[in-house]
Amino acid sequence: MHLCKSQNQSSSMEALRTVPTAAMPLLLKARMFKPISSLSFSHKKSKSLLLNQTQFPKSKLTKFNAISPSDSTQPAAQPEKETETGSFDQDYKFDWFSHWYPLMPVCDLDKRAPCGKKVMGLDVVVWWDKNKNAWKVFDDRCPHRLAPLSEGRIDQWGRLQCVYHGWCFGGSGDCKFIPQAPLDGPAVHSFEKACVAVYPSTVQNDILWFWPSTDSRYKDILTEKKPPYVPELDDPSFSFQIFNRDIPYGCEVLIENLMDPSHVPYAHHGITRTQQPR
Structure with a gap:
């Protein structure tokens, strides 16, 4: 017995030597303490925790009701978004070709000859229709061979004549x-196919305006939407000067240039006084 006990003790000590030092407390705790499985617990519902459903409005309880599979396949109705005053509509897209644009001041136009212009990337020709006593704006391309009508002339009957083959057009774009x-x-x-595309046009404040679309639905756009009106330009008590100049770049470059006044003394040297360094 003594021998067996010694062997058991030696084997226990040998086993302890093989266990890492960090695991010793866990091993001793597992041997010294056994889980208590004889204790029994009884769980009773507390009356204070029971909720009386009659205390809540019916509308709140229906939010948690389960729906049937047939109903779950139907998309839930989304409430309409309220539009706040001043809010930005992300779906809005500005249409550059749905607005009036100034072409030229009338004082710079010549009734005896057509005049070509490029506006919004569109090549147009401006000419005076003496039969209708109005300025006309056409697409600057003859429908025959696409020759520029701005290189043509006004014939003796007041028609716009192409310089290439002599086709003649009236104020409505029809070939005469x-x-x-x-x-x-x-x-x-x-x-x-022998007609020329016509742009809606009008004169306001002694400026010729045009609508940059030849779509037939904009034929009477002037009755629905008019160009911007500047009352001071029609007031004789105001003095002003109108001039026209063609520049080979877009409006975004012009605006950036006008917002940079520091370039004026150098890019336009001699026009304004240049500040001398001290």
Whole structure:
């Protein structure tokens, strides 16, 4: 017995030597303490924790009601978003071609000859229609061979004549005469493909304005939307000067240039006084 006990003790000591030092407290705790499994617990619901559903409005309880599978496949109705005053609509996209643009001051136009301009990337021709006593703005391309109508002339009947083959057009864009067409042949000049695209235009404040779209739905756009009006330009008590100048860049470059006044004494040297270094 003594021998067996010694062997057991030696084997226990040998086992303890093989256990890492950090695991010793856990091993001793596992041997000294056993889990108590004989204790029994009884769980009773407290009346103070029971909720009386009648204390809550019915509308709040229905939020937690389960829905059937057939109903779950239907998308839930989303409430409409209220539009606040001054809020920015992220879906709004500015349409540059749905506004009036000034072409030229009337004082710089010549009724005897057409004038070509490029506005919003569009090549247009301005000419005086003496038959309708109004300025007209056309697409600067003859429908025949796409020659620039701004290089043409106003004939003796007051029509815009192409410089390439002499096709003549009226104020509505319709072709009035084709010199090469036989007189006894079909009226080819009346075909739709022989017409020139016309831009809506008007004169306001002695400035010629045009709407940059030849779509037929904008034919009467002037009755729905007018160009910006400056009452001071029609007031004789105000003095002003209008001039026209073509510059080879867009409005975004011009605005940036006007917001940089520090370049004036150097880029426009001699016009203004330059501050001398001290």
